[in-house]
Amino acid sequence: MVLKTMVRLAAFSSALFPILIVPTLKTKGLKNGFGGGTQYLTIVGLLVTMICIGLGIVGDVFNKPGLITLKNRILPMLVPVECVIGGLYWYLTLTNVYHIYPDGHKYLPFYIDIQMHGIPFLSGLVEMFYFSETLRIHRVMDICYFLLFAVFYSSWSSFCAHMDGEWPYPVLQNQKSDWDRYTMMFNATMVGLAIHAIVSEAHLRTRFQKALQ
Incomplete structure (x- = not known):
């Protein structure tokens, strides 16, 4: 219990720290436009991570099964989301830094x-x-939550772009048309669904192996 809480607190703090620090960095890469930091997928992911881990901490410390249940519904959506965020970021940054950072x-x-x-x-x-x-995997429900997140961010980033006159990420801004932008978002969503399927299957197999022991 103590170890679990300490690890969770470390994970929560690790997600909170960049949200507090990054806006203080002197850079042209972070716009203070409509939506603030929430126009960035990374920041939205960090906020969801904090909510999920926070529910686990409070649920265990104060013995609130309802909060643990809520955390367990968010978690299967969160893992593929964060995998896509990390994978896209490192791929785009390593192949062409201008995809993420407008000043290079x-x-x-x-x-x-x-x-x-x-x-x-x-x-x-x-x-x-x-x-x-x-945690119990509910494939259809978990997929629906993941798709809901994808639709939310696509819609929100589009609205922020409409208000600001430019997209939050250069890789989206530099696309020739909205069709190309939404195609990119759709492809990222499909990758996330594939990751969700792999992680869910691994979790089911792990639970099955533990049940046999």
């Missing part, structure tokens, strides 16, 4: 970079496979 300068220190685009996925995996004994 990768300003984030590595320790913050990994807290934003690596640790959230790993903490989600640990939560899912080691700290969620009551």
Whole structure:
């Protein structure tokens, strides 16, 4: 119980720290436009991670099964979301830094970079496979939650772009048309669904193996 709480607190703090620190960095890469930080997929992912881990902490410490149940419904959606966020970020940054940073300068220190685009996925995996004994995979429901998140962010980022006159990420801004932008978002969603299927199957097999022991 103590170890679980400590790991969760570390994961929660790791997600909170970049949200507080990144806006203080002097950079042209972070716009203060409509929606603030929530126009960025990474920040939205960090907020969802904090909510999920926070529910686990409060639910266990104060013995609130309802909060644990809510956490267990968010978790199967969160893990593929954070995997897509991290995968896309590192792929785009390593292939062409201008896809993410408009001035071509990768300003984030590595320790913050990994807290934003690596640790959230790993903490989600640990939560899912080691700290969620009551978690049950509901494939259809979990897929619906994931698709709901994808539709939400696509719609929200589109609205922010409409209000600001430009998209939050250069890789979206530089596309020739909205069709190309939404095709990119659709492809990312399909990758997320594939990751969801893999992680869900791994969780089911792990539970089955434990049941046999």
